[in-house]
Amino acid sequence: MSNTIAFAGRYLRSVPLSIAFAAIIVVTALVTGTFFGEASADTQAYWSAGVITVVEMGRWYTIFTALFIPWDPFQLIGCVLAALVLMGVAERILGRRRLIPVFFATGIVGVGLGVLVQWIGSLAGEWWADGTSADLTMDPLTPIVGSLLVASAFMGPLWRRRVRLVTFGLLIMFALYDGDTSTVYRLIAAIAGVVIGHFLSARRHRIVLLRSSFGEVRVLIAAIVLITAIGPLISLLNPDGSGAFGLAGSFYGDIFPSAADIDDFCSTATTGVCDDMQRLAALGGVGPVVQTFVPLALLLVSAWGLRKGRRFALWLGIVTNLALIALAFVFLGLVVSLAAGVASADDSATELQPVDVGEYIVWGGSTVAVPLAVAILLFVTRKRFQIRAPREAFIRFLVVVVGALAILSIVNVGVGAVTLDSYSPPGTTIVELVFDLPRRFLPVTLVGVTGDVVVPAAGVALFVFQWIGPVFWLIFTIASFQLLTSTEHAVKVGDHQRIRALLRRGGGGTLGWMTTWPGNVYWFNEAGDAAVAYRVINGVAITMSDPVCREGDDEATVRAFAAFCDAHSWTPVFYSVHENVVPVFDAMGWQRMSVGEETLMHPQSLEMTGKSWQNVRSALNRGVREGMTTLWTTYDELPRTMIAQINAISEAWVSEKELPEMGFTLGALEEIKDPDVKLMLALDAQGRIAAVTSWLPMYRDGVPVGYTLDFMRRADESMSGTMEYLIASAALHMKDEGVEVLSLSGAPLAAAPVASGEPEPEPTVMTGLLEFLAKTLEPAYGFSSLFKFKAKFNPTYSSIYMAYPDPLALPTIGGAIGRAYLPSMSPKEAVSLVRTLVR
Known part of the structure; x- marks a missing residue:
């Protein structure tokens, strides 16, 4: 605040x-x-x-x-x-x-x-x-x-x-x-x-x-569709306005004349025109008024889908605008016939004045020319909208729409058959009800001038008569929206093997092996020698780690992936990238912000001497005195008894928390089963597992040159300082193995301590927000405590960043990252989290 x-x-x-x-x-x-x-x-x-x-x-x-x-x-x-x-x-x-x-x-x-x-x-x-x-x-x-x-x-x-x-x-x-x-x-x-x-x-x-990107062109076209959809509402709210397109508002709202208006009108108008007005009045009611706004609702859904690059939204926009043209011709025909009827009844107004003719030409042209121009624009730019929904989603859409149409039609005919005597004109048959059925789903402006209308008297039949159309279009609109949000994200056969091969060659940084975790899908460049792991949440493509590519190919990889996201109307977000990739985003004009600090150790120069290592040395010495040993292994090499102990330790740790276990960049029990992931176990004097850590590999030319700490669990009865003992033992083992880099992984929302003598950075709104989140989430997840624990090992610090192209998308990005970390939060866990945060 x-x-x-x-x-x-x-x-x-x-x-x-x-x-x-x-x-x-x-x-x-x-x-x-x-x-x-x-x-x-x-x-x-x-x-x-x-x-x-x-x-x-x-x-x-x-x-x-x-x-x-x-x-x-x-x-x-x-x-x-x-x-x-x-x-x-x-x-x-x-x-x-x-x-x-x-x-x-x-x-x-x-x-x-x-x-x-x-x-x-x-x-x-x-x-x-x-x-x-x-x-x-x-x-x-x-x-x-x-x-x-x-x-x-x-x-x-x-x-x-x-x-x-x-x-x-x-x-x-x-x-x-x-x-x-x-x-x-x-x-x-x-x-x-x-x-x-x-x-x-x-x-x-x-x-x-x-030159506009695919995304910006889509924004422009969606804005045009949105303007032409909302514009008529402005003229509807201000019927006395002087806008050239003011007549468009006449299509919406209560267009039905009252009984008094009909009597006054029919006293002077011709019989044919009077019949048109009476048929239109017979269709009045709240339901038909609601149904006049169906084109508006469909155009709004279309505009939203066009912004996302969806093919269905393109055709929805084209068909709706063509329907508006048909509506305009029918409606204008009704207006002209009404004007002609009045003119024939009044000898002093036998012809329209020249100015009136000009206004009718402008207004009439706008109601036809504007939707026609939009439809043509959408058709010409159709190659910009290539994202199709999965086949299963489209089949589900058809089943819902056709099913709703069939059920509502049966209900209308069934109720009409029971109350047939209440229909006007008298003598209406079931066959006539069936043939009249399509008009229940059309805008009432079209219905009123398309022949005789059968209308039931007040009661259940009239309610069904007036509302089956709006209910159907409500279902259609909701189903369309769901179809537009359906996206197929599946890992293709062989992708896991390809990403592992690239990681073993080198690339991805210290966090690169996290790209192999479940939940990620993969983009590969045309040459197949570079890849990016990502997951799409709410239209945001969140990557994990640095790009997996050869040194020097970072910029080409990032730009190609950004173009891929642009073509799919996603907002690309590179999450947990390191300083060496930051110049690429600066050159692209992207925004970036620090989202945590990675703590690094360098085993080949490791010497645990001096006062700063006193706590770690004490833990090592105590472990030796109590007969603790370590085991460097993999999950597959463990006997079943040890696997059962690890499962028990992990479940005990999870069960003690009311809060949901986090994911995304934080591995859990499933991730340690990878045969490439190493485990360092601490065994007590009786050979029982006291603590377990997992280490993600970082390769160069097929040789592991670094490891990143991920999974950490400690048994409740283990000695104090067990985790310090285990990590220090792992570091010493890596020193013997010739490992170059040991990462204690990133600390979310953490900031490296400012060196003495250096000025504190000027706070910004975003740094203030991160500081607030860090303090708020600390009671729940202990990020700050974990960061301080890692400081015991005298690491060097490397900032990890989030880079994104559009600052306006930050709220959406924040929500997507939250869902990535907590994808399966239950209502009970959400309540527990809130209760913990407000303590």
Whole structure:
């Protein structure tokens, strides 16, 4: 908590202009009264910008004052937050001297050019400008957006692309589907910001077209689908908006006329049009209203799957958009027929006005052209979406969907057969119910103009009639989501032998043998001489150890694996990598952080002399006095009696803990059964096992040159200091064997002690988080205690790192690593863990 407060303090001290602007708009809101409610007529006349105030009243200064006064309390809150965050980011990147002119330039251009465009358009009779020329605007967000877009030119490629994508996506969506003047002014300011930023940055003499990775292209396409899906909701929430795509909102919500509306309408409309309205009204109800949002739900699922690169999401998006085109033709046909009916009933309105025709062309074109363009885009970029679900998952999806369709259809027909007399029109037969069945699963806008509709009277039949469609599409949506999350991760035949062969040749570092553990799958390069072990959790591909490759091939291996993950829409995370690989990630522009310290000993130079070794020597001497011996062996070489003792010691250790046993980089009983893994046993005077340790090999050209400590268990009745005795004995044995490196393994969340005279590193939010986690988990797992225990052996320290490409993915990465360490935590164990942490 203190670190978070310290970071917030440092951040706020670095953005004084942003804080000052936030304070200014609070003051102007108090002075003008917008702090308590919407701007009054006098405030609008004197301080807001628009064609009326700037052009007709000649109050040109309002182009400036509109940048400092919020319209109402809601905008005030949003602008204060935007000033502190978005403008703060721009201030930190641009600096104070550049921020001030950039702020005014983009704000004045956005409002001033926007007013000019509106005025010229209204004179020309352009429908949007003419419809909004009376609107007035006060919007401090306009210069904030412009400043952020200028600052984006100074960001790295990843953040520059993301900031611009998100900002322009939101602005264009609101401009098209709502069309209010404030959004258009912000859009102009954002465009001005990009132009100004281009000339201010080092890239002013050249236009750089950034090549996007598969993942970034997928983000862009998914964002387009998301915008076209959510956009109609904006026009639905604001039916009086002036957006070009405003008619799209008419497809959703309660489109059913009331009885009074039908009576009024039918008194003047033609018989055919009146019949259409009555058929539509007969389909009203909560269920049919819910069903109008089915295309929206499917497009949201499609956008999510497209972000993951899923093939099913591609075709779901294409089919849904084509269905929207059909819906648009039917709906627009209904609108035109209604308009024609009204016109024929009113001699004074025998034809539509030219402006009305223009609006119908624009609105009608948007409801057809937009989904058609999205469908074409998805089809053209289909090669970017190649990830297919496993065959079993697709079969399960078909069974669920077809089964749900069949069951719901049977229920509808069965209930209808029992209550057949309640249906309208009278005389409805079961055959007609069966033929009418497909329309229960279509959007009601289509149903209402596709012939006679059979509708039951109120009761169970009407409930079933109205809800089987929404229930089916709910099941379909959930099943689609499950299908999109299904991924096949299986170790291929021969992969275990291949990874072991590469490890024996050399590579992978001191933690490399952990890649052979269950739970990992393997990627091999095209030549087959490099590999990476990983596991995919929540879309995060977590690797284990350094890349398994020849010296000097680290960069090529990392880049190839990252491209492999990108093609599968996974976030690659290299976990527990060493300092020698860090330059590769720095060159790629990735982020990295220390996730622990590895403690190393060097047996060939080992001399247990001096005061610092006193505790270890005491344990060695005591063990000798009590008749303890050691055995360097493998699990397969042990007699059954010793195997039973090891199992008993391990089970006793586990049973004493209410907490779940951790995995991932922490081996358990199964991992010691590997024939390449060595065991060092401590035997008491009676030959019973007092303690057991396992040692993972590290090879070079087929010869073991190092070992890494993994499994550690001690019998309850063994002497104090047994583990020190055993590790020291192992180190001395390795010295005799010519072993170069002995690793006591990594200590998660630990930090090496700072040498005397060296300054403490400046804390960051992430280091503060790691420190908090280390303190919190200490009562449960004793990471710090284990780290201090290993310090008895006077090791050298080597930081182990986690490298990742996207800092925004850190929450997901953290959750995935947590599941990797605790993959099978039961509810009881979770409660025990929480209880331990809060003690």
